[in-house]
Amino acid sequence: MSVTQSILNKIPKSGRRKIKVRRNYQYAGYLYILPWLIGLLIFQLYPFISSLYYSFTDYNMVSAPKWVGLDNYHKIFTEDPDFYQSLKVTGIYVLLAVPVKLAFALFVAMLLSAKLKAINFFRTVYYLPSILGGSVAISVLWRFLFMKEGVVNSLLARLHLGPVDWLGSPDIALYTLGLLTVWQFGSSMVLFLAGIQQIPNDLYEAGSIDGASRFSMFFRITVPMLTPIVLFNLVMQMVNAFQEFTGAFVITHGGPMKSTYLYALKLYEEAFTFFKMGYASALSWILFLIIMAVTAVIFKSSGGWVHYEDGGK
Amino acid sequence: MRELQHDSKNSWLNYIFLIVLGLVMVYPLIWLFTSSFKTNADIFGSSRLLPTTYVWDAYKLGWQGTGQYGFEDFFINTLKLVIPTVIFTIVSSVLVAYGFARFNFPLKTLLFSVMIATLMLPNASVMIPRYILFNKLGWLDTYLPFIIPAAFATSAFFIYLMIQFIRGLPRDLDEAATIDGCNSFTVLTRVLLPLCKPAIFSVGIFQFMWTWNDFFNSIIYISSVSKFTISLGLRLSLDASSAVSWNQVLAMSVVSIVPCVLLFFFCQKYFVEGISTTGLKG
Numbered sequence: 001m002s003v004t005q006s007i008l009n010k011i012p013k014s015g016r017r018k019i020k021v022r023r024n025y026q027y028a029g030y031l032y033i034l035p036w037l038i039g040l041l042i043f044q045l046y047p048f049i050s051s052l053y054y055s056f057t058d059y060n061m062v063s064a065p066k067w068v069g070l071d072n073y074h075k076i077f078t079e080d081p082d083f084y085q086s087l088k089v090t091g092i093y094v095l096l097a098v099p100v101k102l103a104f105a106l107f108v109a110m111l112l113s114a115k116l117k118a119i120n121f122f123r124t125v126y127y128l129p130s131i132l133g134g135s136v137a138i139s140v141l142w143r144f145l146f147m148k149e150g151v152v153n154s155l156l157a158r159l160h161l162g163p164v165d166w167l168g169s170p171d172i173a174l175y176t177l178g179l180l181t182v183w184q185f186g187s188s189m190v191l192f193l194a195g196i197q198q199i200p201n202d203l204y205e206a207g208s209i210d211g212a213s214r215f216s217m218f219f220r221i222t223v224p225m226l227t228p229i230v231l232f233n234l235v236m237q238m239v240n241a242f243q244e245f246t247g248a249f250v251i252t253h254g255g256p257m258k259s260t261y262l263y264a265l266k267l268y269e270e271a272f273t274f275f276k277m278g279y280a281s282a283l284s285w286i287l288f289l290i291i292m293a294v295t296a297v298i299f300k301s302s303g304g305w306v307h308y309e310d311g312g313k
Numbered sequence: 314m315r316e317l318q319h320d321s322k323n324s325w326l327n328y329i330f331l332i333v334l335g336l337v338m339v340y341p342l343i344w345l346f347t348s349s350f351k352t353n354a355d356i357f358g359s360s361r362l363l364p365t366t367y368v369w370d371a372y373k374l375g376w377q378g379t380g381q382y383g384f385e386d387f388f389i390n391t392l393k394l395v396i397p398t399v400i401f402t403i404v405s406s407v408l409v410a411y412g413f414a415r416f417n418f419p420l421k422t423l424l425f426s427v428m429i430a431t432l433m434l435p436n437a438s439v440m441i442p443r444y445i446l447f448n449k450l451g452w453l454d455t456y457l458p459f460i461i462p463a464a465f466a467t468s469a470f471f472i473y474l475m476i477q478f479i480r481g482l483p484r485d486l487d488e489a490a491t492i493d494g495c496n497s498f499t500v501l502t503r504v505l506l507p508l509c510k511p512a513i514f515s516v517g518i519f520q521f522m523w524t525w526n527d528f529f530n531s532i533i534y535i536s537s538v539s540k541f542t543i544s545l546g547l548r549l550s551l552d553a554s555s556a557v558s559w560n561q562v563l564a565m566s567v568v569s570i571v572p573c574v575l576l577f578f579f580c581q582k583y584f585v586e587g588i589s590t591t592g593l594k595g
Contacts, residue, residue: 039462040427122335128577277444
């Protein structure tokens with residue numbers, strides 16, 4: 001290695017590039033990434049592609065898959081009202097829970113960034129729900145808290161409010177589940193916080209010399225500098241929210257009146273209750289295309305609102 | 314600098330807001346704990362945080378369970394699933410990350426992009442063929458659908474976290490070790506691995522928590538009660554125990570989150586590091 005280096009140093013710069021590119025291939029690298037490559041082919045690429053094939057078949061895991069062309073898709077779009085219901089519910093859920101969660105995370109991160117003394121304590125407290133949120137235990141807890149005779153209503157009663165039928169009313173249940181998602185704002189907050197701490201102080205100094213108010217510094221320095229993190233958070237949270245399952249499954253079973261029948265529940269039922277693997281594969285492809293479309297829209301629009309310090313890579 | 318911008322009145326308002334918010338955030342968790350000592354009458358229709366009558370045996374009775382299998386079995390099962398998954402995840406993601414971070418080989422950029430793309434590949438679009446595949450392999454109702462993919466580094470998040478960390482270590486170390494007679498593998502094991510400890514902890518802790526709390530994959534792959542994990546056991550007791558002592562269900566919920574809470578408090582540093590190494594550069 002070092003011998004190569006010393007030879008390279010003697011070669012004039014213009015000639016160096018070529019040699020480097022040719023000589024520096026280290027095929028041992030393949031050996032190290034081999035596990036991933038195998039895993040990619042068997043557990044990701046193969047399933048991904050074959051799910052497209054299955055989506056054109058009728059397959060119940062007992063008899064062999066039978067090719068039916070576009071039948072599954074046709075049925076989904078014309079004969080399955082539950083599909084539209086789950087799509088609607090999931091759409092509302094994603095559109096509400098994700099922006100509210102991120103806005104809240106950014107807001108709290110801003111408050112925290114100014115208070116460096118107790119930052120660790122608060123960060124711990126706010127982050128805790130994020131690591132537990134997806135567990136069944138928390139879903140159990142949510143069910144108890146928001147029952148008709150649950151604590152939340154008892155607390156509201158003390159303020160002479162309510163009772164609200166948090167989980168029993170088709171108009172409200174979805175929002176109660178959304179609240180569970182927002183409660184887990186901590187992980188996004190930690191990302192924002194780390195981002196805020198990396199913003200060079202010079203920018204704020206320059207800002208205050210120019211007489212900028214705190215308000216305008218927030219919108220002209222902090223927010224633009226954080227937009228790459230907002231983009232990352234937005235995409236990841238969106239992908240996750242489209243697949244949300246545990247809460248709706250454990251807390252409300254998709255009810256009442258299918259008002260929390262999220263897409264993942266629909267998918268789960270078709271695949272693992274009725275074993276309609278072909279039909280469920282078609283559903284999964286529709287979800288995939290929707291997620292891709294939304295991601296594409298976000299990325300496309302990001303040119304307009306995401307600020308990169310180096311002017312984009 | 315930024316602190317100077319805040320006048321003290323504002324800063325008090327912020328503090329009060331942060332404290333109130335903190336209380337709202339942890340109140341449900343505290344309620345969960347105290348309610349595991351309550352009677353049914355106290356759990357429903359009461360706004361009091363503390364029990365009026367303390368019930369002490371919820372943990373003992375809940376742990377034993379009512380059916381053939383209790384939470385002791387579920388706990389052991391969960392460990393049988395989680396520990397190999399975590400170990401294999403660490404080993405595989407270190408190896409793969411080392412390959413990506415330190416070697417230059419044809420198609421590397423393409424492969425790296427593919428890896429990053431799988432970060433966004435929704436689980437929903439691979440789960441059905443995976444299930445069919447695992448069924449053909451006879452892996453259903455075992456923990457292999459969790460363990461084997463972990464051994465093949467299927468979680469791009471962890472590879473990416475390790476790559477970011479290894480990239481931050483100076484290459485001079487590798488070169489010095491090579492001069493001292495290390496080959497590429499011993500460079501990894503003797504030089505880089507000890508330095509990677511924080512990242513390895515991050516990977517291990519995240520994977521532990523995610524696998525421990527996993528519900529969706531468990532409910533798909535595991536069907537017999539004798540192999541149930543804690544998540545499945547909890548749901549079983551929630552749906553089965555109608556009109557019994559709810560405090561037992563709550564007590565077992567507490568038990569199921571205790572390992573994660575402890576891990577979180579003792580290893581906080583690694584959480585924050587892990588989340589900011591991957592997130593920021595993403």
